[in-house]
Amino acid sequence: MAFNRRNKRYLAGWGIMLLAGGGIGIAIRTLVDLGTDRVSPSVMIAFMVPLAATAIAACLPWWRALDEMQKDAQLAGWYWGGTSGAILGVAVAIVLGGVHSDLFRGVLLMGGSQLACFVLCWIGWRVCHRARAA
Amino acid sequence: MRNCLRDLRIARSLSQGELADRMDVSRQTINAIEADKYDPSLPLAYKLGAYFQIPVEDLFFNPFNGEFVNSR
Numbered sequence: 001m002a003f004n005r006r007n008k009r010y011l012a013g014w015g016i017m018l019l020a021g022g023g024i025g026i027a028i029r030t031l032v033d034l035g036t037d038r039v040s041p042s043v044m045i046a047f048m049v050p051l052a053a054t055a056i057a058a059c060l061p062w063w064r065a066l067d068e069m070q071k072d073a074q075l076a077g078w079y080w081g082g083t084s085g086a087i088l089g090v091a092v093a094i095v096l097g098g099v100h101s102d103l104f105r106g107v108l109l110m111g112g113s114q115l116a117c118f119v120l121c122w123i124g125w126r127v128c129h130r131a132r133a134a
Numbered sequence: 135m136r137n138c139l140r141d142l143r144i145a146r147s148l149s150q151g152e153l154a155d156r157m158d159v160s161r162q163t164i165n166a167i168e169a170d171k172y173d174p175s176l177p178l179a180y181k182l183g184a185y186f187q188i189p190v191e192d193l194f195f196n197p198f199n200g201e202f203v204n205s206r
Contacts, residue, residue, distance in 0.1 A: 004155050067159035068175050069166060 006065065013062030020058030024051050086111055137194045140168040142186045157181055
């Protein structure tokens with residue numbers, strides 16, 4: 001890989017993403033380790049939401065360093081691969097723990113959050129790209 | 135979309151990496167466009183056209199040419 005301007009931006013983006021992701025992962029783990037008996041769930045969520053938002057923001061330099069084909073590959077991979085993986089995960093959770101298990105509840109929570117954010121992003125994208133009818 | 139990007143690049147003695155640097159994309163993207171494995175966006179197509187100083191229609195071969203002749 002030639003060490004040109006694009007690749008420098010790409011590597012810098014990766015670095016920021018890994019450092020921020022690692023740091024935020026440790027911070028969230030520390031928070032979880034404190035336990036809900038010492039820290040109320042609402043306080044925990046109030047700390048976690050900005051941490052999660054920061055983790056997503058830390059991905060922006062990497063995303064901006066990608067060219068259009070690399071972005072297309074990411075979008076196709078996350079949409080089709082992520083959706084297929086989620087369906088597989090639901091099936092495995094049902095087989096392993098049944099529909100009343102904590103495992104299945106976790107899968108549902110994850111799937112529900114993903115679906116909600118997908119709908120928000122989809123609406124946002126459509127709103128940003130709408131034009132007045134001719 | 136079929137194109138003559140490879141011929142134009144070679145005529146200018148450019149490697150795929152050098153053209154990629156000038157277009158601010160990855161070498162893999164230039165390779166995929168040349169091999170007709172990826173259709174570039176309009177801005178990138180026009181950027182390539184501007185770089186080689188030719189119209190986009192001369193760079194990418196329109197697969198719909200002649201398709202609508204009798205439908206107008």
